[in-house]
Amino acid sequence: MTPSPTLNTILITGGCGFIGTNLVKYLTQRHYKVRILDNLSTPSSIWTTDPHSSPQPPLTQSTELLVGDIRDPEVINKAVEGIDAVVHLAARASVVESLKNPKENWDANVNGTLNLLEACRYKGIGKFIFASSNAVLGEQPPPVDESKIPRPLSLYGASKLAGEALCSTYYHSFGLNTISLRFANCYGPHSEYNPSVLTRFMDWARQGKPLTVYGDGNQTRDFVHANDVCQAIHLALTALASGPKTQDFLLFQIASGVETSVNELADLIRKLAADHQISVIYEPRRKGEIERNYSDINKARKLLGFEPKITLKAGLETLCKLTWLSTNQQHTI
Numbered sequence: 162m163t164p165s166p167t168l169n170t171i172l173i174t175g176g177c178g179f180i181g182t183n184l185v186k187y188l189t190q191r192h193y194k195v196r197i198l199d200n201l202s203t204p205s206s207i208w209t210t211d212p213h214s215s216p217q218p219p220l221t222q223s224t225e226l227l228v229g230d231i232r233d234p235e236v237i238n239k240a241v242e243g244i245d246a247v248v249h250l251a252a253r254a255s256v257v258e259s260l261k262n263p264k265e266n267w268d269a270n271v272n273g274t275l276n277l278l279e280a281c282r283y284k285g286i287g288k289f290i291f292a293s294s295n296a297v298l299g300e301q302p303p304p305v306d307e308s309k310i311p312r313p314l315s316l317y318g319a320s321k322l323a324g325e326a327l328c329s330t331y332y333h334s335f336g337l338n339t340i341s342l343r344f345a346n347c348y349g350p351h352s353e354y355n356p357s358v359l360t361r362f363m364d365w366a367r368q369g370k371p372l373t374v375y376g377d378g379n380q381t382r383d384f385v386h387a388n389d390v391c392q393a394i395h396l397a398l399t400a401l402a403s404g405p406k407t408q409d410f411l412l413f414q415i416a417s418g419v420e421t422s423v424n425e426l427a428d429l430i431r432k433l434a435a436d437h438q439i440s441v442i443y444e445p446r447r448k449g450e451i452e453r454n455y456s457d458i459n460k461a462r463k464l465l466g467f468e469p470k471i472t473l474k475a476g477l478e479t480l481c482k483l484t485w486l487s488t489n490q491q492h493t494i
Contacts (some may be wrong), residue, residue: 168288168402170194172244174231174277175251177204180292180344180390182351184248185224187391194223198240199251200230205351231273237280246288246401248394249277252321255356256296256450259317270320271327278331278339288401289328290394291341295383295416295454297322298343303381303420306457307343307412314451329411338405340397345416345456348476349387350483358423359384363480366434376446378424383416383455386471390415396465409464416456417469429474433481 171188175181176197182205185195201208229236231251241247252270253259259266274291281289296318297311313319328339348359362372393415400406424441431439461467 168193168245168398170196170244171398172196172198172240172247174198174240174247174249175292177201177208177226178250179205179349179352179355180347180387181250182207183349183387184250184391184394187388187395189221189223191395192223194225196225196227196240196244198227198229198231198236201228203354206353207351231277232268234276234280237276238284241277241280241284241286244286246290246398247277247281247286248290248292248398249274250292252292254294254317256315256317257356257447259315259320260448263316266316267320267323270317271323274324274327278327278337282331282335282337287336287338288398289331289337289339290397290401291324291328291339293325293341293343293412294318294321295343295345295414295456296451297325298451298454300451301454303453303455304418304457305454306414307460314448325412332408332411336405338401340401340406340410341412342393342397342415343413343456344390345383345385345414345454347387347390348384349390349480352387352480358382359426362427362430363477366430366439369434369439371440371442372427372430373442373444374423374427375444375450376423376452378427378441378443379422380446380451381420381422381453381455382426383419384421384426384473384476385415385417385469386476389417389467389469389471392470393461393465393467396467400465409460413461413465413467414456414458415461415467416458417473418456418458419473420453420455421473426473429477433477 177199253266299312299314325341331337332339352360
Protein backbone atom coordinates (compact mmCIF):
# COMPACT_ATOMS: atom_id res chain seq x y z
CA MET A 162 0.00 0.00 0.00
CA THR A 163 1.39 3.42 -0.97
CA PRO A 164 0.56 6.67 0.85
CA SER A 165 -1.83 9.25 -0.54
CA PRO A 166 -0.04 11.70 -2.86
CA THR A 167 -1.24 14.50 -0.57
CA LEU A 168 0.11 12.84 2.59
CA ASN A 169 3.68 11.68 2.27
CA THR A 170 5.61 12.84 5.36
CA ILE A 171 3.98 12.46 8.78
CA LEU A 172 5.12 14.03 12.05
CA ILE A 173 4.48 11.76 15.03
CA THR A 174 4.89 13.43 18.41
CA GLY A 175 5.69 10.90 21.12
CA GLY A 176 6.86 8.54 18.39
CA CYS A 177 9.29 6.72 20.70
CA GLY A 178 6.55 5.80 23.18
CA PHE A 179 4.19 2.84 23.25
CA ILE A 180 1.67 3.73 20.54
CA GLY A 181 4.21 5.84 18.69
CA THR A 182 6.68 2.98 18.25
CA ASN A 183 3.93 0.78 16.84
CA LEU A 184 2.69 3.59 14.58
CA VAL A 185 6.17 4.32 13.18
CA LYS A 186 6.42 0.69 12.10
CA TYR A 187 2.85 0.64 10.77
CA LEU A 188 3.28 3.75 8.60
CA THR A 189 6.78 3.03 7.32
CA GLN A 190 5.62 -0.42 6.22
CA ARG A 191 3.09 1.48 4.11
CA HIS A 192 5.84 3.64 2.60
CA TYR A 193 5.20 6.87 4.45
CA LYS A 194 8.10 9.03 5.53
CA VAL A 195 7.98 9.67 9.27
CA ARG A 196 9.52 12.36 11.44
CA ILE A 197 9.43 11.64 15.17
CA LEU A 198 9.41 14.34 17.84
CA ASP A 199 10.04 12.92 21.31
CA ASN A 200 11.73 14.10 24.50
CA LEU A 201 12.72 10.49 25.30
CA SER A 202 11.24 10.70 28.80
CA THR A 203 9.46 7.33 28.51
CA PRO A 204 10.77 5.63 25.36
CA SER A 205 10.00 2.02 24.57
CA SER A 206 12.91 -0.27 25.32
CA ILE A 207 13.97 -0.56 21.67
CA TRP A 208 14.94 3.13 21.74
CA THR A 209 17.99 4.56 23.44
CA THR A 210 17.42 6.53 26.64
CA ASP A 211 20.47 8.68 25.89
CA PRO A 212 19.53 11.60 23.61
CA HIS A 213 23.19 12.07 22.67
CA SER A 214 23.59 8.63 21.12
CA SER A 215 22.04 7.09 18.04
CA PRO A 216 18.61 5.50 18.51
CA GLN A 217 18.04 1.81 18.09
CA PRO A 218 15.70 0.36 15.44
CA PRO A 219 13.05 0.94 14.08
CA LEU A 220 14.78 3.95 12.43
CA THR A 221 15.12 3.47 8.68
CA GLN A 222 15.98 5.71 5.75
CA SER A 223 12.36 6.90 5.78
CA THR A 224 12.40 7.73 9.51
CA GLU A 225 13.88 10.78 11.22
CA LEU A 226 14.16 11.47 14.96
CA LEU A 227 14.08 14.96 16.45
CA VAL A 228 14.72 15.03 20.20
CA GLY A 229 12.80 17.82 21.93
CA ASP A 230 9.74 18.84 23.92
CA ILE A 231 6.35 19.91 22.58
CA ARG A 232 6.40 22.81 25.05
CA ASP A 233 9.36 24.34 23.21
CA PRO A 234 8.06 26.55 20.34
CA GLU A 235 11.45 26.58 18.60
CA VAL A 236 11.54 22.77 18.54
CA ILE A 237 7.93 22.63 17.35
CA ASN A 238 8.60 25.01 14.44
CA LYS A 239 11.51 22.84 13.34
CA ALA A 240 9.46 19.66 13.69
CA VAL A 241 6.60 20.78 11.42
CA GLU A 242 8.86 22.08 8.65
CA GLY A 243 8.17 20.20 5.41
CA ILE A 244 5.61 17.74 6.78
CA ASP A 245 2.13 16.99 5.43
CA ALA A 246 0.24 15.91 8.56
CA VAL A 247 0.65 15.58 12.32
CA VAL A 248 -0.27 12.68 14.58
CA HIS A 249 -0.09 14.09 18.11
CA LEU A 250 0.53 11.28 20.60
CA ALA A 251 2.91 12.98 23.05
CA ALA A 252 1.31 13.35 26.49
CA ARG A 253 1.58 12.70 30.20
CA ALA A 254 -0.71 9.68 30.21
CA SER A 255 -1.03 8.57 33.84
CA VAL A 256 -4.31 9.27 35.64
CA VAL A 257 -2.66 8.81 39.04
CA GLU A 258 0.30 11.03 38.17
CA SER A 259 -2.02 13.75 36.88
CA LEU A 260 -3.61 13.98 40.33
CA LYS A 261 -0.20 14.25 41.97
CA ASN A 262 1.18 16.87 39.55
CA PRO A 263 -1.76 18.75 38.00
CA LYS A 264 0.22 21.72 36.68
CA GLU A 265 2.86 19.55 35.00
CA ASN A 266 0.17 17.37 33.40
CA TRP A 267 -1.75 20.41 32.16
CA ASP A 268 1.35 22.16 30.84
CA ALA A 269 2.48 19.16 28.81
CA ASN A 270 -0.91 18.00 27.56
CA VAL A 271 -2.68 21.31 26.94
CA ASN A 272 0.01 23.92 26.32
CA GLY A 273 2.00 21.41 24.30
CA THR A 274 -1.04 20.72 22.11
CA LEU A 275 -1.67 24.45 21.69
CA ASN A 276 1.94 25.00 20.58
CA LEU A 277 1.60 22.30 17.97
CA LEU A 278 -1.73 23.54 16.62
CA GLU A 279 -0.35 27.07 16.35
CA ALA A 280 2.68 25.86 14.41
CA CYS A 281 0.44 23.88 12.05
CA ARG A 282 -1.75 26.94 11.50
CA TYR A 283 1.15 29.23 10.64
CA LYS A 284 2.86 26.64 8.45
CA GLY A 285 -0.40 25.89 6.64
CA ILE A 286 -0.24 22.16 7.34
CA GLY A 287 -3.91 21.75 8.15
CA LYS A 288 -4.04 17.98 8.84
CA PHE A 289 -3.92 17.02 12.50
CA ILE A 290 -4.78 13.79 14.35
CA PHE A 291 -5.12 14.19 18.12
CA ALA A 292 -4.82 11.21 20.47
CA SER A 293 -7.54 11.69 23.08
CA SER A 294 -8.90 9.26 25.65
CA ASN A 295 -12.07 7.79 27.10
CA ALA A 296 -10.92 9.47 30.33
CA VAL A 297 -12.58 12.68 29.09
CA LEU A 298 -16.03 11.13 29.60
CA GLY A 299 -15.75 10.18 33.26
CA GLU A 300 -18.42 7.93 34.72
CA GLN A 301 -21.13 7.34 32.08
CA PRO A 302 -23.70 4.60 31.46
CA PRO A 303 -21.89 2.35 28.95
CA PRO A 304 -21.43 1.94 26.11
CA VAL A 305 -20.06 5.45 25.60
CA ASP A 306 -20.22 7.21 22.28
CA GLU A 307 -19.44 10.60 20.78
CA SER A 308 -22.76 12.11 21.89
CA LYS A 309 -22.07 11.74 25.63
CA ILE A 310 -21.41 14.93 27.60
CA PRO A 311 -17.86 14.74 29.00
CA ARG A 312 -17.47 14.72 32.80
CA PRO A 313 -13.78 13.92 33.45
CA LEU A 314 -12.84 12.56 36.87
CA SER A 315 -9.09 13.14 36.62
CA LEU A 316 -6.73 15.94 35.63
CA TYR A 317 -5.54 13.70 32.80
CA GLY A 318 -9.10 13.40 31.47
CA ALA A 319 -9.61 17.16 31.78
CA SER A 320 -6.38 17.84 29.89
CA LYS A 321 -7.44 15.56 27.04
CA LEU A 322 -10.85 17.23 26.91
CA ALA A 323 -9.09 20.59 26.64
CA GLY A 324 -7.07 19.16 23.74
CA GLU A 325 -10.26 18.10 21.96
CA ALA A 326 -11.68 21.58 22.50
CA LEU A 327 -8.56 23.16 21.02
CA CYS A 328 -8.79 20.89 17.97
CA SER A 329 -12.44 21.84 17.48
CA THR A 330 -11.61 25.53 17.86
CA TYR A 331 -8.78 25.41 15.34
CA TYR A 332 -11.06 23.59 12.90
CA HIS A 333 -13.90 26.11 13.19
CA SER A 334 -11.83 29.27 13.59
CA PHE A 335 -8.82 28.62 11.36
CA GLY A 336 -9.85 25.79 9.03
CA LEU A 337 -7.26 23.38 10.46
CA ASN A 338 -8.45 19.92 9.46
CA THR A 339 -8.45 18.03 12.77
CA ILE A 340 -9.68 14.64 13.97
CA SER A 341 -9.69 13.64 17.64
CA LEU A 342 -9.56 9.92 18.39
CA ARG A 343 -10.69 8.81 21.85
CA PHE A 344 -8.67 5.71 22.60
CA ALA A 345 -9.88 3.07 25.02
CA ASN A 346 -7.31 1.15 27.13
CA CYS A 347 -4.51 0.37 24.71
CA TYR A 348 -2.16 -2.60 24.95
CA GLY A 349 0.34 -4.41 22.75
CA PRO A 350 4.07 -4.56 21.95
CA HIS A 351 6.42 -1.91 23.42
CA SER A 352 4.00 -1.06 26.25
CA GLU A 353 6.43 -1.48 29.16
CA TYR A 354 6.02 2.16 30.26
CA ASN A 355 2.30 2.38 29.55
CA PRO A 356 0.62 3.10 32.94
CA SER A 357 -2.31 0.72 32.42
CA VAL A 358 -3.76 -2.09 34.50
CA LEU A 359 -3.00 -4.60 31.75
CA THR A 360 0.68 -3.62 31.58
CA ARG A 361 1.03 -3.82 35.36
CA PHE A 362 -0.67 -7.23 35.49
CA MET A 363 1.58 -8.58 32.73
CA ASP A 364 4.71 -7.35 34.47
CA TRP A 365 3.69 -8.76 37.85
CA ALA A 366 2.72 -12.10 36.32
CA ARG A 367 6.04 -12.32 34.48
CA GLN A 368 7.79 -11.88 37.83
CA GLY A 369 5.49 -14.35 39.60
CA LYS A 370 4.06 -11.60 41.82
CA PRO A 371 0.40 -11.26 42.93
CA LEU A 372 -1.90 -9.06 40.85
CA THR A 373 -3.09 -6.02 42.82
CA VAL A 374 -6.67 -4.95 42.04
CA TYR A 375 -7.90 -1.57 43.26
CA GLY A 376 -11.57 -1.97 44.16
CA ASP A 377 -13.59 -5.15 43.86
CA GLY A 378 -12.41 -5.96 40.32
CA ASN A 379 -15.87 -5.55 38.82
CA GLN A 380 -14.88 -2.26 37.22
CA THR A 381 -14.72 -2.66 33.46
CA ARG A 382 -12.57 -1.42 30.61
CA ASP A 383 -12.39 -1.67 26.84
CA PHE A 384 -9.00 -3.08 25.79
CA VAL A 385 -7.91 -2.26 22.24
CA HIS A 386 -4.75 -3.60 20.62
CA ALA A 387 -2.06 -1.18 19.39
CA ASN A 388 -2.34 -2.55 15.84
CA ASP A 389 -6.04 -1.65 15.80
CA VAL A 390 -5.22 1.82 17.13
CA CYS A 391 -2.67 2.23 14.32
CA GLN A 392 -5.31 1.08 11.84
CA ALA A 393 -7.66 3.81 13.12
CA ILE A 394 -4.98 6.50 12.92
CA HIS A 395 -4.13 5.50 9.37
CA LEU A 396 -7.82 5.57 8.40
CA ALA A 397 -8.12 9.04 9.92
CA LEU A 398 -5.08 10.22 7.94
CA THR A 399 -6.59 8.76 4.78
CA ALA A 400 -9.88 10.55 5.49
CA LEU A 401 -8.01 13.85 5.84
CA ALA A 402 -5.98 13.28 2.70
CA SER A 403 -8.89 14.00 0.39
CA GLY A 404 -9.55 17.44 1.89
CA PRO A 405 -11.67 19.10 4.60
CA LYS A 406 -14.32 16.99 6.28
CA THR A 407 -17.61 17.84 7.94
CA GLN A 408 -18.01 18.31 11.68
CA ASP A 409 -19.00 14.62 11.90
CA PHE A 410 -15.33 13.77 11.41
CA LEU A 411 -14.05 15.80 14.36
CA LEU A 412 -14.34 13.03 16.96
CA PHE A 413 -14.34 9.21 17.05
CA GLN A 414 -14.36 6.50 19.73
CA ILE A 415 -11.57 4.00 18.98
CA ALA A 416 -11.89 0.78 20.93
CA SER A 417 -12.72 -2.91 20.69
CA GLY A 418 -16.36 -2.34 21.64
CA VAL A 419 -16.11 -5.17 24.20
CA GLU A 420 -16.58 -4.70 27.96
CA THR A 421 -14.08 -6.63 30.11
CA SER A 422 -13.89 -6.55 33.90
CA VAL A 423 -10.58 -6.23 35.73
CA ASN A 424 -11.32 -9.61 37.34
CA GLU A 425 -11.78 -11.18 33.88
CA LEU A 426 -8.50 -9.63 32.75
CA ALA A 427 -6.75 -11.01 35.84
CA ASP A 428 -8.14 -14.48 35.14
CA LEU A 429 -6.91 -14.39 31.53
CA ILE A 430 -3.41 -13.41 32.58
CA ARG A 431 -3.32 -15.94 35.42
CA LYS A 432 -4.16 -18.70 32.92
CA LEU A 433 -1.34 -17.55 30.64
CA ALA A 434 1.05 -17.71 33.60
CA ALA A 435 -0.42 -20.93 35.03
CA ASP A 436 2.96 -22.31 36.11
CA HIS A 437 3.42 -19.41 38.52
CA GLN A 438 0.11 -19.87 40.43
CA ILE A 439 -0.48 -16.11 40.46
CA SER A 440 -2.75 -14.81 43.25
CA VAL A 441 -4.88 -11.64 43.34
CA ILE A 442 -4.76 -8.98 46.07
CA TYR A 443 -7.55 -6.44 46.53
CA GLU A 444 -6.85 -2.88 47.69
CA PRO A 445 -9.18 0.14 48.20
CA ARG A 446 -10.49 1.82 45.08
CA ARG A 447 -8.41 4.81 43.86
CA LYS A 448 -9.80 8.28 43.24
CA GLY A 449 -10.25 9.56 39.69
CA GLU A 450 -10.75 6.16 38.11
CA ILE A 451 -13.87 5.20 36.15
CA GLU A 452 -16.01 2.28 37.37
CA ARG A 453 -17.49 1.00 34.07
CA ASN A 454 -16.36 1.85 30.57
CA TYR A 455 -16.56 0.48 27.07
CA SER A 456 -17.25 2.11 23.71
CA ASP A 457 -19.80 2.15 20.95
CA ILE A 458 -17.61 2.27 17.82
CA ASN A 459 -20.37 2.37 15.20
CA LYS A 460 -19.48 5.90 14.06
CA ALA A 461 -15.85 4.92 13.40
CA ARG A 462 -17.05 1.82 11.60
CA LYS A 463 -19.40 3.80 9.37
CA LEU A 464 -17.34 6.88 8.55
CA LEU A 465 -13.75 5.64 8.79
CA GLY A 466 -14.18 1.97 7.95
CA PHE A 467 -12.58 1.02 11.27
CA GLU A 468 -12.92 -2.61 12.37
CA PRO A 469 -10.98 -4.10 15.33
CA LYS A 470 -9.17 -7.24 14.26
CA ILE A 471 -7.42 -8.53 17.40
CA THR A 472 -9.40 -10.01 20.31
CA LEU A 473 -8.13 -9.54 23.87
CA LYS A 474 -7.37 -13.26 24.27
CA ALA A 475 -5.41 -13.45 21.03
CA GLY A 476 -3.63 -10.19 21.74
CA LEU A 477 -2.58 -11.29 25.23
CA GLU A 478 -1.31 -14.66 23.98
CA THR A 479 0.88 -12.95 21.39
CA LEU A 480 2.05 -10.32 23.87
CA CYS A 481 3.04 -13.01 26.38
CA LYS A 482 5.17 -14.74 23.77
CA LEU A 483 6.88 -11.49 22.87
CA THR A 484 7.55 -10.25 26.39
CA TRP A 485 7.92 -13.33 28.59
CA LEU A 486 9.88 -15.55 26.23
CA SER A 487 12.23 -12.65 25.41
CA THR A 488 13.31 -12.67 29.06
CA ASN A 489 13.92 -16.44 28.97
CA GLN A 490 10.93 -17.15 31.20
CA GLN A 491 9.22 -20.50 30.66
CA HIS A 492 5.45 -20.18 30.72
CA THR A 493 2.51 -22.24 29.59
CA ILE A 494 0.78 -20.30 26.79
